[in-house]
Amino acid sequence: MLTNNRKFLLRFITSIMVMTIPAANAAVGLDRTRLIINGDKKSETLTITNHNKEAPYLAQSWVEDDSGKKLENEFIALPPLQRIEPNSKGQIKVQTMAGSSHPQDRESLYYFNVREIPPKSKKPNTLQIALQTRIKMFYRPEALKLASGDVPQTALTLRREGDRYRIINPTGYYITIVNMSANNAASNNDFKSVMIAPKSSEIVEMSAAKLGAQPVLTYINDWGGRPKLIFSCSGNACKVTEQKAG
CATH class of the missing domain: 2.60.40.10 (Immunoglobulins)
Known part of the structure; x- marks a missing residue:
């Protein structure tokens, strides 16, 4: 008992x-x-x-x-x-x-x-x-209602700090990044997703050298889709130059 x-x-x-x-x-x-x-x-x-x-x-x-x-x-x-x-x-x-x-x-x-x-x-x-x-x-x-076709994630920028990239989110939206890789490379299965709060930034624990001058970020949109953002870097700063549907 x-x-x-x-x-x-x-x-x-x-x-x-x-x-x-x-x-x-x-x-x-x-x-x-x-x-x-x-x-x-x-x-x-x-x-x-x-x-x-x-x-x-x-x-x-x-x-x-x-x-x-x-x-x-x-x-x-x-x-x-x-x-x-x-x-x-x-x-x-x-x-x-x-x-x-x-x-x-x-x-x-x-x-x-x-x-x-x-x-x-x-x-x-x-x-x-x-x-x-x-x-x-x-x-x-x-005030942050999105019109059809608005993609606030394209405002993200990257800043290289040593061998790491800092993702900077200047928008008022939460943005979740689920993958990061070099352009034309396979998805990185070891990537740990990161959610970036509005008007803040996060360091990504991946080698910036391996990501190259055209890093690709995959994010989750409002509907659960996973579009890709392709960046182009000049010096230590990177901006979005293209978006691909996911």
Whole structure:
């Protein structure tokens, strides 16, 4: 028979497993990999799908800040809890709360979460695992609304510092770089993606000499696509000269 301490330890270990198991195999999935809330609309609706063909699932939704704190006064996810029938879809509306305040000259970063809650097992002593999906959510103020064809990522510049490049983001948008390579070279599988905050910069831990005078950066756009930016360097400074669809 388990003592109270051992029961507590078992529950604790189980909770750690729930938090760390990847959500790639989740039964409940989202229709996108990132969420953008435009300031002029105040809300955005997502579609969620229960891919399990036999069992209904509950879907619990909420928004966190970049430190993992659940937000209650800035955004609300509606409904916060819903039942999704087998092989069916549902919707979640994320909207800004009245009185919430956000910077108007740059995007703000948050995280949208969906936790799936499986039906209670009829088998005794069965360990059930609730997977959680967490995606980046950006609040984009009305002043930064993009018109068709606008590509703010082309404003990125590179500055060589020793044998490293610094990526400079002068825009008000978060920009995520997922690959960097020399022109006409294969993608670099060892590259660690980097997200550059608005009006800031990041050093890339790759040899500038190996990247050459025409580095190629791959970024993620609003729709999850991966276009490429081709730079041309003169001295220690590099500017975008071409963009290719990804």
